[in-house]
Amino acid sequence: MSQTQTIPKSIQKENLSMSSNNLLKGKKGIIIGVANKWSIAWAVAKACMREGAEIGFTYQGERVLRNLGKLFKEENLDPFSVNLDVTKDEELSSCGETIKKQYGQIDFFLHAVAFAKREELGGEFVNTSRDGYHLAQDVSSYSLIALSKVFKPLMEEKGGSIVALSYLGSERVVKNYNVMGVAKAALESTARYLAYDMGPKNIRVNVVSPGPIKTLSASGIDDFSKMLEHFRSVAPLKKNVSAEEVADTCVFLFSDLSRAITGELIYVDCGYNTLAM
Numbered sequence: 001m002s003q004t005q006t007i008p009k010s011i012q013k014e015n016l017s018m019s020s021n022n023l024l025k026g027k028k029g030i031i032i033g034v035a036n037k038w039s040i041a042w043a044v045a046k047a048c049m050r051e052g053a054e055i056g057f058t059y060q061g062e063r064v065l066r067n068l069g070k071l072f073k074e075e076n077l078d079p080f081s082v083n084l085d086v087t088k089d090e091e092l093s094s095c096g097e098t099i100k101k102q103y104g105q106i107d108f109f110l111h112a113v114a115f116a117k118r119e120e121l122g123g124e125f126v127n128t129s130r131d132g133y134h135l136a137q138d139v140s141s142y143s144l145i146a147l148s149k150v151f152k153p154l155m156e157e158k159g160g161s162i163v164a165l166s167y168l169g170s171e172r173v174v175k176n177y178n179v180m181g182v183a184k185a186a187l188e189s190t191a192r193y194l195a196y197d198m199g200p201k202n203i204r205v206n207v208v209s210p211g212p213i214k215t216l217s218a219s220g221i222d223d224f225s226k227m228l229e230h231f232r233s234v235a236p237l238k239k240n241v242s243a244e245e246v247a248d249t250c251v252f253l254f255s256d257l258s259r260a261i262t263g264e265l266i267y268v269d270c271g272y273n274t275l276a277m
């Protein structure tokens with residue numbers, strides 16, 4: 001673990017869309033959900049580092065760890081990382097212990113985790129299996145409760161900010177999103193209950209809902225490329241959303257600029273959700 005946080009090379013090189021405003025200077029955060037360089041969580045991690053935060057990662061298994069290793073090498077980073085499958089209680093508690101030892105306290109975490117079986121993301125929703133329903137809920141929704149419970153003791157002294165990523169399929173019927181739409185509806189409701197529960201400790205919980213972005217998870221949804229095409233043709237801003245645009249909203253929610261915002265759902269979707277269709 002490097003003691004001084006390095007700014008990722010790609011940010012120094014491209015400067016992305018924003019320059020640093022040190023919005024997260026002195027803050028420590030955990031990013032949950034980087035699988036590879038296309039992951040929205042990776043863009044969030046880079047934006048948080050750009051803003052001066054010290055970032056630790058969790059990863060799901062050895063294969064993801066190898067991907068992370070490559071990313072860290074490319075960016076000349078040496079951050080803290082710990083294994084975590086969010087469906088395993090023993091890993092949740094050992095991850096909490098390890099992070100407590102590493103950081104003592106943290107200021108924020110990102111929940112960018114979702115999973116449904118391939119066969120549940122297409123076809124008739126009425127054929128959703130009991131098993132597939134439970135799995136999608138466990139990974140994509142219950143995990144926010146489990147992680148909040150683990151990290152609450154690390155945030156309650158100073159307050160903190162939790163952000164989870166959802167999708168419009170939670171409240172509108174999006175073809176092929178099926179069981180994941182129901183899991184996202186539960187995730188959004190979960191965030192509101194957690195916000196109420198943890199508000200007295202000044203721990204805020206919000207949800208960001210991005211438009212479709214090409215990532216590993218998205219590739220499991222039938223006809224995803226058609227979705228992207230349709231989206232950019234009709235969204236008010238006439239473009240697709242980038243992971244970096246989502247990341248900048250997460251930075252805002254982790255920062256003190258959003259200190260009176262909790263239990264909210266913020267769309268980062270070029271205005272798509274406002275359309276009547």
Ligand code: NAD
Pocket residue numbers: 032033034035036038039040041059060064084085086087111112113114115139165166167209210211212213214215216217218
């Ligand atoms: P991604 O595949 O890069 O990230 C999904 C992550 O979930 C991976 O890192 C994977 O390791 C992790 N994960 C899955 N099961 C897990 C488990 N049991 N334990 C621990 N981690 C587990 O895809 P992404 O698109 O960046 O997804 C991140 C979040 O953004 C998800 O919640 C997704 O639903 C949401 N989202 C994505 C889009 C999109 O179009 N890509 C749009 C809106 C919301």
